[in-house]
Amino acid sequence: MRAAVLREVGRPMAIEEVTLAEPRPGEALVRIVGTGVCHSDYHVIKGEWASPLPIVLGHEASGVVEAVGAGVTQARPGDHVVLSFAPNCGQCVDCVAGQPHLCSAYLTVPGGGLLDGTSRLSRGGETIAMFGKMASFAEYAVVAGASLIPIRRDVPLAKAALIGCAVMTGVGAALNTARIEAGSTVLVVGCGGVGLNCIQGARLASAARIIAVDVADDKLAFARRFGATDVVNSRRDDPVAAARALTGGRGVDYALEAIGLKATIEQCYHAVRRGGTAVVVGMAADGVEAAIPARALAGQEKTLKGCFYGSTRPRIDMPRLLDFYADGRLLLDELVTRTYPLERINEAFDDLGRGGVGRGLLLPHGET
Ligand SMILES: NC(=O)c1ccc[n+]([C@@H]2O[C@H](COP(=O)([O-])OP(=O)(O)OC[C@H]3O[C@@H](n4cnc5c(N)ncnc54)[C@H](O)[C@@H]3O)[C@@H](O)[C@H]2O)c1
Ligand SMILES: [Zn+2]
Ligand SMILES: [Zn+2]
Structure with missing residues (x-):
């Protein structure tokens, strides 16, 4: 073959x-x-x-x-x-x-x-x-x-x-790993195949505000289509400051990183509010480390989580995602x-x- x-x-x-x-x-x-x-x-x-x-x-x-x-x-x-x-x-x-x-x-x-x-x-x-x-x-x-x-x-x-991969990982990151609550605020950094699905996962979870970040304007147009309520081009604007400004200075409840870079992982950590959750979905190159302010991690009681494959239970979640698609709730086309x-x-x-x-x-x- x-x-x-x-x-x-x-x-x-x-x-x-x-x-x-x-x-x-x-x-x-x-x-x-x-x-x-x-x-x-x-x-x-x-x-x-x-x-x-x-x-x-x-x-x-x-x-x-x-x-x-x-x-x-x-x-x-x-x-x-x-x-x-x-x-x-x-x-x-x-x-x-x-x-x-x-x-x-x-x-x-x-x-x-x-x-x-x-x-x-x-x-x-x-x-x-x-x-x-x-x-x-x-x-x-x-x-x-x-x-x-x-x-x-x-x-x-x-x-x-x-x-x-992309749909299960992104939607699963929002629903299974982060367990986004209805009405919450969400930041998604990186709007590729995985990030767009983090966005639609947040939409399926009925997040109130979904802020999408990318360096490419065409990706941000996709992000709006998939459910982003606000978009930030991080070549022009600081995504952490934008996330704070859009949440009355508090920071977001959840931030999902879908690239795998030190800088964007750190952005996600800093963008979440006290008690909020940052989820790293992007997979970094071998040897990359990210820096987290250690005392603030405890003092602000933030959660930093990894996400592998959308924490999937494949036999339950994959057929379910296709049911969502057939019902018109999940964008795939x-x-x-x-x-x-x-x-x-x-x-x-x-x-x-x-x-x-x-x-x-x-x-x-x-x-x-
Ligand atoms: N956790 C898992 O199980 C899992 C599963 C699949 C993929 N991944 C990983 O997820 C990551 C994303 O995969 P993908 O297929 O969506 O990639 P992709 O290339 O389609 O998307 C990456 C996006 O990030 C944007 N971007 C690049 N640098 C940026 C920056 N500095 N700031 C903001 N945006 C930036 C790009 O414009 C692009 O839209 C990869 O690291 C991949 O290996 C992880
Ligand atoms: Zn993949
Ligand atoms: Zn086993």
Whole structure:
């Protein structure tokens, strides 16, 4: 099959003919219908996250189950699925405690392969690593059965790919991680695929005021569409001062960071009121540290939280998000501003880097 292979950081990916092994027991073969272009893949491309090479990236995907290995109970051939990049075991302490996204069985497996640590991708005897337990920048993927999240068949399957990362992470950050209360004030810093979904998560939570921050005016126009009541271009205005000014000097109840930079993480911390909560959703480059005033953390009783994958319980939250979409409450069509065939993957990442898109969507088998 064809897949986009990254052989060197900072270099374009090439479409190569690669070998995808059969699914082993507990795994499934999925025909990839849509796969989104996320900044997490881009961190690897730019060399900001250490990674095995060569690798096939892609961790936000939807498709049709083609075949299942022995013991797969999560879906059947023919099912429409969104893929979870955090396939959880269902039995460890974290899973049983209701935090499947922090499953110790999955999180202790080194990157580059599936749950047994090995990759199903190769070319002429050379192993090719798989990103996000998925490697969806390809025509097909072999994934853990636990990655299969069956979804309703009456929603557009390609676009449903975005539920697999950006939508789940952003909406989940607002609803599950921050648990935004109705009537509260919210700051969202960074209005890319993840940040726009933090904004619509805050809207779904009935936040009274949603202040969006970005450095690009076109992103701020998107932000208004997704529910922002106020926008701040941080190239022109200081977002912390703006957040205070818009909340009568108090600071916001919640601030969500969706970029992964030291400066914007610190902005979010400073923008929240005494007793407020700052949530870091953006994932920084390796080695980055942020500085927090230590005494004020206690004295002002602020909460600083991380958010992985929108604190998702994939089997509950992902189908629910598609119900919200079918009910007209969740914007998904508006997010997909451009689609690309697999051959144009490098262009899709250039667009992500330039900031010209809500979310780019690759269609490995073309329009369906
Ligand atoms: N926590 C998780 O589980 C999780 C899941 C998915 C993605 N992520 C991370 O979330 C981050 C965002 O991903 P994305 O795909 O939305 O990226 P993106 O590139 O689509 O969006 C980033 C946005 O930030 C804006 N921006 C850049 N620098 C800025 C600054 N200094 N001030 C204000 N705005 C600025 C850009 O204009 C852009 O709109 C990445 O770090 C990604 O790795 C985390
Ligand atoms: Zn992602
Ligand atoms: Zn587990």
